Amino acid sequence: MHLTEHLIPGPKDLWFLPLGGCGEIGMNLNLYGHDGRWLMVDCGVTFYNPLQPGTSPITAEVQAADPAFIAKRREQLAGIIITHAHEDHIGALPFLWPRFACPVYCTPFAAEILRRKMARTGLAQQMPIIEISPGGTCSIGPFSINWLNITHSIPEPQALLISTAAGKVFHTADWKIDNAPITGRPFKPQVFKRLAQQQITAMVCDSTNALKPGFSESETACYHALFDVISKEQQRVVVSGFSSNIGRLISLGHVARRTGRYLALFGRAMENMVAAARVCGYWPDDIPLIEPSHVGYLPANEVLVVATGSQGEPRAALSRLAQQSHPHLILEENDLVLFSAMLIPGNEMLVSRLLDKLKALKVRTLQHKDCPLPIHVSGHPNQGELDLLYRYVQPAIAIPVHGEAAHIKANAAVARAAGVAQQFTGQNGDLFVLAPEPRVWPQAVATGRIAVEH
Template sequence: MKKPDRLIYLALGGAGEIGMNAYVYGYGPKGKERFILVDLGIAFPDMDSTPGVDVILPDMSWLAEQADRLDGIFITHAHEDHVGGVAHMYRHFNAPIYARPFTANIAKRKMIEQGHAPENVHVVEAMEPVEVGPFTVSYLPISHSVPESAGLVIDSPEGRVIHTGDFKLDESPVVGEAFDPDLWAEVSKPGVRALVIDSTNVFTGHAGRSEAVLGPEIQKLIKAQKGMVVATTFASNIARLKTLADAGRDAGRSIVLLGRAMRRMTEAAMEEGILTDFPSVISPEDAKNVPRENLMLIVTGSQGERRAASAQLSRGKYLGLELKEGDTFLFSSKTIPGNERGVAQIMNNFSEMGVDVVTDADGLYHVSGHANRPDLERITGIVNPQVVIPMHGEHRHLRTHSKLATANGRQGVLAPNGTIVDLSGNAATVAGYVDTGRVYLDGAAHVGSYDGVVRDRLKMALNGHVVVAVMVDEDDDLLEDAWVDIRGLSEVGTNGAPLLDLLEDELAQALARVDGRTAADDDKLSDVVKRAVRQLCKEQIGKKPEVTTLITRLAAE
């Protein structure tokens, strides 16, 4: 008997966390479904939990094992947490990538950087149907903080699903398309089985504000400053970049863009015809010849990234430019949870320089790119779905949003990463679970979160590291004293003696007691060394360091 076909939804990233968005839709018999993937994003590391890591990617192992059943990858918009992982992970899938023109421009640049053919990225216009496997997918324009954002209308034999992507309800967004409620109502008329919806701002009780309200306040601020003005925002927020640049120009200032990501985004927006009247900019070299009271820098690093322009300016000069007492630095952005420490460090650095730091504490210089609770309820009412599945949020966001949908008379489904939801039939049901997690891009290598690389790095950071080298002759006799090197530990013990000398003395005594059987066994000999080192360090400095033992055995001639 033929197995019945089913329509499933599965988040591999982005549901239960902020970042790393990756959502799978499947249709067909259980275990033989054909898939599409919506978004493949990244998250950014921090020195506290992921030292040395470049970016964090969702663990796509489950889908990679079934890559022959993946018919297409659809990218909703050009934010890193939606498009940033595509090129890094493409070798696992080799499926066609679809995106609207601006997003495709960014995706192609990333593919080239990683050695993939940009022709694998296919440009799709708004509301142009794309048939892949059992699905027909169309891009449904929506406003957000990056141009050409879109939801997806996903049709299958089991019905229509609308996936919002990231969105806000902005009917005057400065750059990009305004929210069109009539269009959203029109595509919802045939009936919508499920609305899979952004949950980021579900806790914000007031309706969202338009990007257009910021211009006058930012202009007023810049015109009132006597020294150089520097502003930072998300590099992808093209509308905000234009608002800042227009305000600087109107205040009689020359505009400088600092940061690779910001230049890349503005270039892409100009290439695609999205930015047609952006103020002219000057180079950092030319800026050195402009009086500082006539300068405005727009820079990357609104989230405290150590290598971005904001952080480098806070530590001194960047490309020959520096801030001084009497200058002003504006954060036209909201600090994403987890980034507070890095942002605060930059603010304090500028404060020590005598720079005035302005934030959005009063709501004058930033508006969110995500829909607030009243907006979420409004769009849900327009779409009128049978089922609401919250996504793009931490677990508390998803749970609250799911309860909100239920309270409004719909079936709200809580489906964090790894939850397979069967959308077939009259009600959505949880049909199973798959393992999910994260993968670290560490230099050029992909490292699993359970591989121990980052864990060992953290242990060394927390406890320090001791290397001990021991030589053993052909008769299993220990030769000379052990050689010791320490890293990340106090150089002096509590008794005032050098820790290195104390360790060498302690090891000399411990190794002198070693019998022939222990000396002949590398593991046993290493255990003797580690115990002696950790015990001495615990007594002298209160730490039990990581210990690496190097055992060299001399062969008989």
């Protein structure tokens, strides 16, 4: 039975309630409750794979967490924080915001991305966007927020210290330890070591790579690997990756310049990200881009294209190249398609079909898993990084999120080994009571998915 009508946090209560992104990767939507108010952290989407029926009764291509619980009590919603501009953290907000109609807090880069998204919905003038400088502070209802610079695969990623009269939560959002990122400053341990003095009630932590031992590799290591591979090529090179990874795109810009190639972007999402990066000062002046329509006229050894569609998405630029239906380029025998991205679980069939089409064209392919060099690096922490951060912060409770059940279990084991006294594992709809008496109330709230237009 869902006792949702009576879920109003009192002045001594501190609650965490995930509606999306706990027990799955993607579609993050988190709520914190205290003193009669709620704070939302992130509002993202996930992408449905039509080749795997049965995972969801909804067959829409783009889905979001069902916000019904908080939409019904939006007068209690003090505000929405967006930690960074990845789709699984920001993508649903343009569509769901009318149900909340409250202020949105984010850094300038996320605000630029959000405004571009809102312009397509016609609601751009209505949404109050409050820009917070990276590493800044703000108050939202009874919540005091310290924004903490952390490293991830997009500009201005932020972790959050959420302080209330009932306790404090350290919300990591997406992160890794990168001592040499391409954009932003290196990871600073002292920022997080200082949290140990704050007596953190709970640390809500990214679990994406919790099954992997050791440490993730730096974005700079990926740049050197991409240069090593591309510098030996005589044919066209098409690199496919995530459009939001500005650091990777900058690396490829440097590779293009060093190897005497022209860089072109294929895909609206990628062009949009680079435009936002330019506006916010993250795109280097010495990396020129050529018009996509010019690529077909260049000698093969002068072409470097970055294309959307690393997950085999049927409408993305790479799939159109594989079908020889792209307006700007026809791939030829011995051209190279390099995948600078991980294969997201569930997309195996789509990628396999894409690879078959490229093989039929006698186009060579190189995937991350088949290359001895790190032509892709993750933006998420391995076990070594999780261990360090738990030891720095020393929370009383660890709450792993942003992962499937196996990832969450592995993250909890790391926390236990690092000396965290309590580990709470759960899924969307579970109410994590952090104060006054810590416990987990399973399935306190009904959750689900809804379709969104994208």
